[in-house]
Amino acid sequence: xxxxxxxxxxxxxxxxxxxxxxxxxxxxxxxxxxxxxxxxxxxxxxxxxxxxxxxxxxxxxxxxxxxxxxxxxxxxxxxxxxxxxxxxxxxxxxxxxxxxxxxxxxxxxxxxxxxxxxxxxxxxxxxxxxxxxxxxxxxxxxxxxxxxxxxxxxxxxxxxxxxxxxxxxxxxx
Amino acid sequence: xxxxxxxxxxxxxxxxxxxxxxxxxxxxxxxxxxxxxxxxxxxxxxxxxxxxxxxxxxxxxxxxxxxxxxxxxxxxxxxxxxxxxxxxxxxxxxxxxxxxxxxxxxxxxxxxxxxxxxx
Numbered sequence: 001x002x003x004x005x006x007x008x009x010x011x012x013x014x015x016x017x018x019x020x021x022x023x024x025x026x027x028x029x030x031x032x033x034x035x036x037x038x039x040x041x042x043x044x045x046x047x048x049x050x051x052x053x054x055x056x057x058x059x060x061x062x063x064x065x066x067x068x069x070x071x072x073x074x075x076x077x078x079x080x081x082x083x084x085x086x087x088x089x090x091x092x093x094x095x096x097x098x099x100x101x102x103x104x105x106x107x108x109x110x111x112x113x114x115x116x117x118x119x120x121x122x123x124x125x126x127x128x129x130x131x132x133x134x135x136x137x138x139x140x141x142x143x144x145x146x147x148x149x150x151x152x153x154x155x156x157x158x159x160x161x162x163x164x165x166x167x168x169x170x171x172x173x
Numbered sequence: 174x175x176x177x178x179x180x181x182x183x184x185x186x187x188x189x190x191x192x193x194x195x196x197x198x199x200x201x202x203x204x205x206x207x208x209x210x211x212x213x214x215x216x217x218x219x220x221x222x223x224x225x226x227x228x229x230x231x232x233x234x235x236x237x238x239x240x241x242x243x244x245x246x247x248x249x250x251x252x253x254x255x256x257x258x259x260x261x262x263x264x265x266x267x268x269x270x271x272x273x274x275x276x277x278x279x280x281x282x283x284x285x286x287x288x289x290x291x292x
Contacts, residue, residue: 017245017249018246020241020242021239021241021242024237028241080216081216084213088192088213091192091195091196091199091200091209091213092192092195096200096201098276099276117259117263118259118260121211121212121258121259121262121263122255122258123212125208127207129204129263129267129270130266130270141276143205
């Protein structure tokens with residue numbers, strides 16, 4: 001039942017965002033769009049409730065959303081900007097030293113490992129290629145390998161993705 | 174002042190998108206090209222979408238409720254780009270490795286051992 005409510009509410013919010021500017025009855029929405037939105041999100045919530053919400057509800061905690069927002073605006077965006085300038089330098093000069101390394105971030109949940117893989121791919125210089133599903137290790141294509149990182153195997157994750165796994169552990173686990 | 178900020182954001186976005194195009198031509202193999210082709214475009218798109226959102230917020234402030242469409246839809250498009258772009262890059266890279274494309278000029282290749290262990 002609670003999964004049905006969560007799915008319906010999120011569907012309804014998405015529908016409202018997509019139909020802004022339809023009228024002025026309720027701020028920027030018209031009554032017709034809101035009525036259709038409620039009906040459609042009830043249907044969608046009934047169909048997709050078991051797909052959308054898996055067996056735990058820890059992402060309902062608003063503190064986790066707050067940490068997620070801080071993470072995206074703070075360390076993630078800074079890392080992305082820094083690394084983009086680095087890749088811009090590499091595009092112009094052509095100095096690359098690529099290779100595929102294995103990192104073990106010790107994350108357990110599917111959501112956490114997905115977020116980490118997407119973070120790694122979005123910060124340029126690193127691209128997650130494959131995953132070891134037994135141990136949740138990631139294989140990362142790295143455009144400029146540092147010599148000191150190769151001494152230990154699997155490679156220490158702080159060379160590849162700064163402190164991202166710590167943040168993600170706080171958000172998703 | 175407001176218009177200048179929009180132009181600066183647009184300039185940064187276009188600069189990174191051009192760099193992505195140059196990187197596609199310069200880099201040697203599929204993985205390094207994915208680096209340039211997917212991520213510089215994401216970073217450029219953030220700035221371009223940001224400038225569009227600023228323009229649209231100005232229109233919303235000056236016009237009525239009907240002008241709110243552009244700002245919110247651009248924000249949704251930006252979120253969609255941020256989610257789908259790394260997913261697509263990951264899928265292409267994995268498919269390339271599975272079909273036998275080896276990374277060019279690679280210093281290390283840890284993924285090679287994984288395939289051998291499975292067989």
